Amino acid sequence: MSKKIISVGFSLASPEIEYAEFRSKVSLLDWDIVLFRPDIDEFVSYSEKFQGKPSLSDSTSFLLKECCEHWRRELKQAVDTGKTVIVYLPPLTEVYVDTGKRTYSGTGRNQKTTTHVALYSNYEAIPASLSPVLTSGTAMKLVDRGSEILAAYWGAFEKHSAYQVLLTAESVPGCLVTRSGGKLVGALYRAKTSAGTLLCLPDIDFYSDEFFDEENDEWSKEGQLFSKHLVASIVGLDKALRSALEVTPEPTWASDNRFMLVSEANLSIQLLSAEKQVEEAQKRKEEVSEALKSAGALRALLYEKGKALEAAIIDALRLLGFKAESFKDSESEFDVVFECDEGRLIGEAEGKDNKAVNIDKLRQLSMNIHEDLQRDEVTVPAKAVLFGNGFRLQPLGDRGDPFTEKCHSAAGTASTALVFTPDLFPPVQYLVASPNSGYARACRQAILSSNGRVTFPVAPDDEKSSGVTQIEIKVDD
Incomplete structure (x- = not known):
């Protein structure tokens, strides 16, 4: 059976891969393999500057946070339901976003409004704590443990890869490090209850000049060949990831209440309460969003x-x-x-x-x-x-x-x-x-x-x- 693959945030010259823009609200549950690259340049193109970083307007701040929250939720859900999610790690882009908080001082003609902002980045869209630090380089190697899973992919695409960040968070399950210093530049997360995987890989220049035929405004033969090889490698990588950890879905009979642990019961109650709060917050968000559209x-x-x-x-x-x-x-x-x-x-x-x-x-x-x-x-x-x-x-x-x-x-x-x-x-x-x-x-x-x-x-x-x-x-x- 062929794999259904979608790329979000970048496109490839392959009819086998469907493309979705970063602003899209598409669900990822229809796909077997998800390729994701959190590029938010479109949000900062015309922004003002504050303390040397882009500062987004209230409406653009809302749109960016909405997009990142959507993908964070969709990617996590895809992994939890057994999908393979591959994230290509672009340069860290930090911006100031409007928090929606306002404070006021003075009165009448001397009243002053203070807009409260907070730092936000494109990495908020990834459902993992990575603590990225902006840097760049190309000298990398696979970690010793589990390297056989990534060996075929890395052998084909190491020359196309470049790290744009170092991953400095604690307990990151590293799969790629810098050749000098052993700093983490790639990570492999496994779902606990499914065969799902979140694989974070060094970036690739998917829009290299050689991939385009500018005269005819289309993909070049080199671009088509690159995409074909990438799709084949991704499918092979998905197979290797799944064969390395097969997880049997829990039978219906095993979820009967008589087999439930005390800790599970307590957490189930907390989860129901949290889901109710999320539903109420989502309803309120939709109401405010509609009011915002009308107001503008x-x-x-x-x-x-x-x-x-x-x-x-x-x-x-x-x-x-x-x-x-x-x-x-x-x-x-x-x-x-x-x-x-x-x-x-x-x-x-x-x-x-x-x-x-x-x-x-x-x-x-x-x-x-x-x-x-x-x-x-x-x-x-x-x-x-x-x-x-x-x-x-x-x-x-x-x-x-x-x-x-x-x-x-x-x-x-x-x-x-x-x-x-x-x-x-x-x-x-x-x-x-x-x-x-x-x-x-x-x-x-x-x-x-x-x-x-x-x-x-x-x-x-x-x-x-x-x-x-x-x-x-x-x-x-």
Whole structure:
């Protein structure tokens, strides 16, 4: 029977191995052999620095910890159920993550918020205490005891392997050491109640230049050959690991209560209690996660398009004090119709990936105004507003003018307001933290009175929000 193999965190040029990204939430129970490499570079690419290490935002911190907790749990479960898990040990990547704890000092305008952070690393995803120390080298050898199990694999891939860390935790069951000094660089853990194995091996450069054919943008013959040899060696290694320690699954009759030891009974009660706490914590986590997604929905003003952008615009307009909703009947469909005591408006929304919003949407908006006026209940033309998110995929500081020159010219002639949706974000960000009817009214008036791009008033330096700009970071032990 062929073995089902999955690689997580790196891919291989082999149809026999399925690939899963580190961010994936796939279960590992469907696979016989798991290849794992905890690479978290994608989480630190755009992070700020604190004390010389990457410092992740609260949302990125949550995502990283969620991914690491998922894989730690999945890997442990895979080993416990008899799977072979092979972890390739990459360089240690340490980051500061937001703990979610905040402390406050001072009051009013002098209030200061302290964000508590803690060190976290990619090795949190591995279900073993390794205490890795960052270093590198290539001179390694198998330990004497049990070396026959790894001999075939090591003979084929020693030249491709390099250690990136030393394993300094106590009681690590070492299987590979440095040639000089005998420092541990590999470990072999056995499950106590199954034939499962957690094997930690020195890293391999799975993306070597020779493995790719850049001209045709595909794996090279060398890459395909390497992957083929690796798969064969991994399957052979799995067989050797299993033959070295065959464990008979406990028969059903042997688990009868009359054979249970006193220590087992006590631990079973503790396990049930722990599982209940985990279930309650997981439920609470899911509730908070959903609330977090809803709370951050307004950030769609910065980068979204289509229906997602329209939904964020409607929520933002409501925060400004408008009655706002989309409109659709048998004859007309408008992205948003919104009104307040000062006037009634109709808006169209447009997001462009890598260019400015052009005049096409203004023509559509003009038609919408006329269609709206033809309705019996409408007696006065609505104010036209074009909500544009030009260059939406680029960082705000790198964007050009979000509206084309023709768009600006036509908007001035047609008394149309142009709202760059990221310009709308600071006012609503302020109003979420500090409801202020006077400031909301000023924002509404800015839209109603503008012909061309809207400039929103600067938020007042309210005491409720003054502490937001005074933030310190503190490292928790």
